[in-house]
């Protein structure tokens with residue numbers, strides 16, 4: 398612990414975001430950059446407490462508490478405080494293959510369980526992580542490290558999101574020959590075509606992919622396993638297969654008017670938008686674009702927030718975000734104590750921008766959609782919505798309509814962002830993979846083996862839609878199990 402009185406002397410100062418009214422005019426990342434001095438004083442706030450929780454990665458109340466990849470946070474905080482940047486980065490890379498992704502998009506469960514958070518605002522762990530890796534790239538410290546020796550084993554990784562990339566990176570390090578198959582035209586999964594530019598610029602994803610290519614990993618894009626190449630063929634051509642295909646089936650809203658023009662899944666907008674930006678197109682001119690429209694986003698989670706941020710950058714006429722749950726409390730409820738993930742009201746970047754542009758948080762809580770209303774040409778013109786209250790019924794809470802609360806709100810674009818139902822069926826059906834009760838691939842956490850020998854599964858495909866940091870956790874651990882399967886032992890962590 399570098400500075401015993403650090404947390405008494407310095408206030409929490411995370412890397413600031415650019416002013417909302419400036420950043421909605423472009424697609425650049427919302428974050429500013431800290432100078433080294435500020436990172437050092439923020440590192441000095443870490444108390445190196447006797448029993449740190451920040452790196453535990455436990456599940457408490459079904460939410461992550463502490464870092465799911467067990468980042469060695471107090472160690473690199475201290476090294477950052479001392480300005481020993483390269484050593485700090487080496488410590489960070491021991492547990493995290495891609496700190497440039499988590500340092501930008503992780504919701505930082507580590508900070509929710511920081512011991513300092515009991516009495517003071519927690520240490521800015523995520524900002525320090527991001528600054529360390531950004532400095533590492535700027536200084537040229539992050540270079541390709543191909544393995545010295547190759548084994549004769551070949552592994553196919555299907556899906557190139559953070560789980561597939563982490564698995565490929567780990568297995569390549571121990572010398573196996575890795576081929577990553579991806580059906581999209583670019584590598585990265587939701588890092589590329591999901592999380593929008595303003596949270597994670599795509600050159601940052603590509604930079605890591607290029608590094609992995611230089612280390613000898615083969616990437617094959619535009620190949621859907623189960624379509625272009627049968628999944629069974631992989632079992633013949635490779636010694637092991639790791640399936641990391643994500644949980645991409647969106648939850649639909651099959652109510653009246655669902656088929657009207659202007660009602661879309663959130664991912665249709667987000668994917669086309671990123672694709673358009675990568676191809677230098679005018680994304681505001683797309684038929685699905687929000688420009689000049691009243692936009693309603695149905696769903697209050699991360700995907701919904703990204704739709705809000707995207708619609709604002711298209712210069713929508715108005716934006717409303719519907720959330721069926723109640724507004725969270727401003728402070729932790731007694732039933733949600735530290736070190737649990739704090740379930741408190743927050744303005745994420747999209748809502749903060751909407752408040753600056755239109756004067757208020759766009760979220761309407763305890764609200765559900767009854768039907769989509771169209772005009773004579775089959776185009777969406779409004780939503781019928783109503784307020785709800787959660788009532789107990791046979792031990793379960795279910796939403797009940799508040800009588801007389803129905804009303805209409807104008808909308809020419811409605812975006813469904815109500816979560817995901819699990820992985821797609823084709824590979825699972827072709828290989829006869831067992832599924833769990835939520836339709837995810839059945840592969841016990843820690844082992845990651847499916848019912849087919851030599852076939853592993855990790856990430857959202859196994860655990861359901863989750864977080865980048867959990868995908869990295871699972872990709873790394875599945876790689877270790879796969880290495881053990883191939884070699885009889887494994888020195889992977």
Ligand SMILES: Cc1cc2nc3c(=O)[nH]c(=O)nc-3n(C[C@H](O)[C@H](O)[C@H](O)COP(=O)(O)OP(=O)(O)OC[C@H]3O[C@@H](n4cnc5c(N)ncnc54)[C@H](O)[C@@H]3O)c2cc1C
Pocket residue numbers: 502503504555556557558559560561562578579580581585586587588591592593596620621622623641642643644645667699700703824855856857858862863864865866868
């Ligand atoms: C809009 C949005 C925003 C999000 N924002 C955040 C955030 O801010 N922070 C955070 O931590 N998490 C966020 N998440 C969640 C996070 O992105 C996912 O949990 C994570 O990407 C899962 O990683 P994965 O590798 O398991 O799967 P994915 O990233 O989904 O990657 C799966 C890949 O498999 C490919 N694939 C599927 N089937 C096949 C096949 N048959 N053949 C070949 N390829 C195939 C897909 O094309 C895809 O590229 C967000 C999710 C969404 C949808």
Ligand code: SF4
Pocket residue numbers: 463464465466467468470499500503504505506507508522523526866
């Ligand atoms: S990966 Fe996420 S939880 Fe882990 S240290 Fe970084 S910000 Fe915190």
